[in-house]
Amino acid sequence: DQQVKQNSPSLSVQEGRISILNCDYTNSMFDYFLWYKKYPAEGPTFLISISSIKDKNEDGRFTVFLNKSAKHLSLHIVPSQPGDSAVYFCAAQNSNTGFQKLVFGTGTRLLVSP
Amino acid sequence: EPEVTQTPSHQVTQMGQEVILRCVPISNHLYFYWYRQILGQKVEFLVSFYNNEISEKSEIFDDQFSVERPDGSNFTLKIRSTKLEDSAMYFCASSEGRHYEQYFGPGTRLTVT
Structure with missing residues (x-):
């Protein structure tokens, strides 16, 4: 089941620069997308979400972009900070089914160096 | 800030035994979920629960x-x-409504020997 893919297992960025994390999906029925951050031995922490009626959502340093035609979303973190070092998961949901399950990608490990 | 809590943090059990994993969702949330992550694999949905019954299961x-x-x-x-x-x-995990962000607890590591 590869409905949500994060093709980069890891990303290294210098502090202050932009981090761009990418996610692709194959199921065109997905209409709600979320990004989670996960530290070791902790649960996923919700960061930001976007509905398919939008193409951009911003919250502080975090911006999510959605390109429905390409079935692609990205998370931009500007400026990146060492505390952002974690594994980032994108997740997708099909709200039209009435169901709530989130389908997760495999995650991208972000390392922000000072 | 309200959070989802889970106990125990680590449970070791022998094959064939029964285990119960416990969670306290955020108090005003109405939807509850269980997910699991096998080491090195994706987070996978198990079940969602609403109004005292299962609403979806994998x-x-x-x-x-x-x-x-x-x-x-x-x-x-x-x-x-x-x-x-x-x-x-x-x-x-828990959420306020059906299509709201889901908030996760810290997890229980289950080891079956």
């Missing part, structure tokens, strides 16, 4: 698994007759 959630909300605050996942392949991190 193919993983077979007769070995059950969920319950025994009182107004706890939400439990029971695994009967555990197998080695049940070893994983189990995450509880």
